[in-house]
Amino acid sequence: MDVSVFGTGYVGLVQAAALADVGHRVLCVDIDELKIQQLQRAVPPIQEPGLSAMIDDNLREGRLSFSTQASDAVIHGQLIFIAVGTPPDEDGSADLRHVLGVTREIASHMQADRTLVIKSTVPVGTASQVEAVARDELDRLGKGQLAVRVVSNPEFLKEGSAVNDCIRPDRIIVGSDDEQTRAQLAELYAPFCRSRDKLIFMDNRSAELTKYAANAMLATRISLMNELANLAEQLGADIEAVRRGIGSDPRIGYHFIYPGCGFGGSCFPKDLRALLHTARASGQPLRLLQSVQEVNETQRLVPFQKLQKLYPEGLAGKSIALWGLAFKPNTDDMREAPSRCLMEALWREGATVRAFDPEAMSECRRLYGYRDDLVLCATRDDTLQDADALVICTEWKAFRVVDFALLAHKLRDRLVIDGRNLYNPQQLAAAGLRYLGIGLPQVAPQAGPQ
Known part of the structure; x- marks a missing residue:
């Protein structure tokens, strides 16, 4: 398939390289000219094991290319991934200016029907906003006859193992109620589902919430373990023995129960704040997650x-x-x-x-x-x-x-x-x-x- 990816940051670049590696023709676009020049030489802007070699291989095979021209990307891709940043605003909410700005730009260059795939981590309801913005731009330009379909397709990559996570995903969440769109995504991801069907279809809002819910659950395990570790010190217990004891319970397992000095990175802290903001705005505050955040800041x-x-x-x-x-x-x-x-x-x-x-x-x-x-x-x-x-x-x-x-x-x-x-x-x-x-x-x- 012909695929375009807007944004060559952590998520967009890894996803683009993985799609090219299984045979899709992928064009990545970014406004940063220096970054694009470096990527054309297979020099990624991030440190991620295996990524540089994958980019180099697919550049040489002609399946992966990079450009600063948005119009080229819109013409090229039947499927257009939106993988731009959603930095936290002052109130903790996700800033959607880049997502909505890219949406307008894509719509302005459309000459045929397109499917927009939101890969950025976005609050519940963003897919509806993206569709409305694209529809408004198309109508404004007299291109109202064109169809724009919007899919929520959240990423579940771990920094340090993102390439492996992308080429061997545990699950692929696709948010869409449209059968044609679901068929497109099924075709796109078929090479990643050879051992078993990893596609999980749901509506857009549920897909958007799934991303935040996953990170919230994992962050909760970490903060709980850190709370127990601090208690163990006061009681003279050994938290490593406790970890082995509870991890042997298959209902708990060993993932994300290692005590330490807190979690960081671009996902857990930001996504927790965004979900807490969404919950407060909806009138349903998440008291447990508020504590998870506070525990981590202290830890x-x-x-x-x-x-x-x-x-x-x-x-x-x-x-x-x-x-x-x-x-x-x-x-x-x-x-x-x-x-x-x-x-x-x-x-x-x-x-x-x-x-x-x-x-x-x-x-x-x-x-x-x-x-x-x-x-x-x-x-x-x-x-x-x-x-x-x-x-x-x-x-x-x-x-x-x-x-x-x-x-x-x-x-x-x-x-x-x-x-x-x-x-x-x-x-x-x-x-x-x-x-x-x-x-x-x-x-x-x-x-x-x-």
Whole structure:
């Protein structure tokens, strides 16, 4: 099929590459000329495993192309994906200006019937708005005879594994009551349904709510586990033992029950705020999700609060090594990352941060620039030089195997605060380190801080 994608951000680019990879002819359009030039050289603007190679392969095969010309995309695509950003407004609601603006532009160039597929995460009722805007623009231009069909087709990608999620989806949600449109989407996604039918058809409003409901459910599991971890610390229990105990129950399972220093990224925080805004506006507030949001905001400060307790004289002049800047592994995304909460709190107290992340160093520099209290180190172990303590914020594989004797030798206060529970407390205690995880019992080090 001939497919066009408006927006070459995280969602649009991955979806476009995956569709091209199964044989569809995909044209991506974006107003950013520099980004398009880079993509034409197979240089994606995001860090996502496998994406660059997939783009390169499909560029060479002629199935994937990039342009800044909206008119070309509208002429090319029978199906036109809308995958532009929906940033949060000041009140937490999703800002639909880009979605509706692209809709008007598509309608202005239409010369034949088109199906618009909303891939952006949007509030319930957006498909109706998009259809109304497109219809209004067509009527205004004297093209009222053209048909425009609107589909809600939410994405369920996880940063760091988005390519795999896209080519091997668990489910494909299609919101439409129109049989012709459903047939188009079934044909489009047929290559992804060879092992089993993954298509789930429903109305547009239900499809829009499904996206938010999924993220709300997962965020709730994380915040609940973090609440239980904080309780475990007070009771002297081991949250890792609790996690294994409850995860073995097939009704619960092990997904999203890992305690830590909170969730971040572009989806969960933003989508929670948008859903809470929608609920308040509808007169049906979501009290549980309000608590989920509040718990997460507090949890991201837990590593800093642990440091404060251990340094009652204050953190001014202290040097803190930080492992992990991205909000999760396999991405360079630092949006609402726990590391940012920690660094900004440390700087307010007069401390210096020595940080390392396998992918997010450039993003950190872009966000914070050059400052005396931020040292971006070339390697993980370089952060330990002249550092008083170590804090871990991201569970990168590169941090899993560590020479604990080296940590004890390098860290002036022999202190490790692990926001992701990567290590065995007994092993660090045996090396003479004081180790504080999230919800873990403390084990006295065999040799005290020096």
